[in-house]
Amino acid sequence: MRPILVALALAISGVSAHAQAWVPPAGIGVVNVVYQAINNTNHRLADGSLFDGYDSLSRGVLFSLDYAFTDRLSITVGIPYLGSKYTGPEPSFFGLAVDDCFCWQHGWQDFGATARYNVANGPFAVTPSISFGVPSHNYDYFGEAVLGRNLNEIRLAIDVGRRLDAISDRLSVSARYSYAIVEKVLDLPNNRSNIAVDADILATRKLATRVGVAWQRSHGGLTSNEVATEEQFSQYDRILKDNNFHISGGVSYSLPKVDVFASYVYYAAGTDTHVGRAFTAGLSFPFER
Numbered sequence: 001m002r003p004i005l006v007a008l009a010l011a012i013s014g015v016s017a018h019a020q021a022w023v024p025p026a027g028i029g030v031v032n033v034v035y036q037a038i039n040n041t042n043h044r045l046a047d048g049s050l051f052d053g054y055d056s057l058s059r060g061v062l063f064s065l066d067y068a069f070t071d072r073l074s075i076t077v078g079i080p081y082l083g084s085k086y087t088g089p090e091p092s093f094f095g096l097a098v099d100d101c102f103c104w105q106h107g108w109q110d111f112g113a114t115a116r117y118n119v120a121n122g123p124f125a126v127t128p129s130i131s132f133g134v135p136s137h138n139y140d141y142f143g144e145a146v147l148g149r150n151l152n153e154i155r156l157a158i159d160v161g162r163r164l165d166a167i168s169d170r171l172s173v174s175a176r177y178s179y180a181i182v183e184k185v186l187d188l189p190n191n192r193s194n195i196a197v198d199a200d201i202l203a204t205r206k207l208a209t210r211v212g213v214a215w216q217r218s219h220g221g222l223t224s225n226e227v228a229t230e231e232q233f234s235q236y237d238r239i240l241k242d243n244n245f246h247i248s249g250g251v252s253y254s255l256p257k258v259d260v261f262a263s264y265v266y267y268a269a270g271t272d273t274h275v276g277r278a279f280t281a282g283l284s285f286p287f288e289r
Contacts, residue, residue, distance in 0.1 A: 021125035021161030023118045029067035034282035042275035046223040056144040076114040086144040096143040108136040131155040151183040170202040185238045189220035206254040244270030259284040
């Protein structure tokens, strides 16, 4: 049971929380409180080249609850409270007051809910899932110092995992594919695929580590070179064709009544995306009914 909860904690510690191939048994739940800091230190253009300046910061706390109703079905619900700030140092690219004040903008972002159903839960595990993201209110979406894109979306995903018992009962690998169906803007589709591959090592009964890579590919949208009209500029971040590649590492330690975890993500490559890094730390409180 403990390795499963450790893996859940490390899964939550990514830039966006993702599910896990192995699921806890019926009646087991986890309350998570997660802090995340994101530093956007540069931009990449449509050809992948760097575009200096126009930096921003984001700080947030995610509150989530994961509960297994049966040995196969679990539900996760959560919402983050975020703060974003444009740091420049130059005036904002679009001349927006929300950025040019160089001040923090705070608020609740999007409600999230995920239903996972495990179809195989042994040395080899398979768990499909469906997730929903709904804006908590009609927040600003244009600029760097905003809470998000203010769009509804549905994500269909499948997680697979394999314990490498032939090598060591402390090793496992997992992979995930998800397809997000995103609300259209200006009648432009901008759905996306996300792929993540992780390796987990249970160093001791209480200490676990994870390394991983993740890709994002947008299906639709416009590149920064294609955004031309004033109407398109006003929807810039919502219609941008953001493709990226991230590298991550994490660690989790189990105490008698709580798991403590942390992770670091480096934004390694991409097109029409940010350059930066994200640090995440949090607490997971397991409980049983």
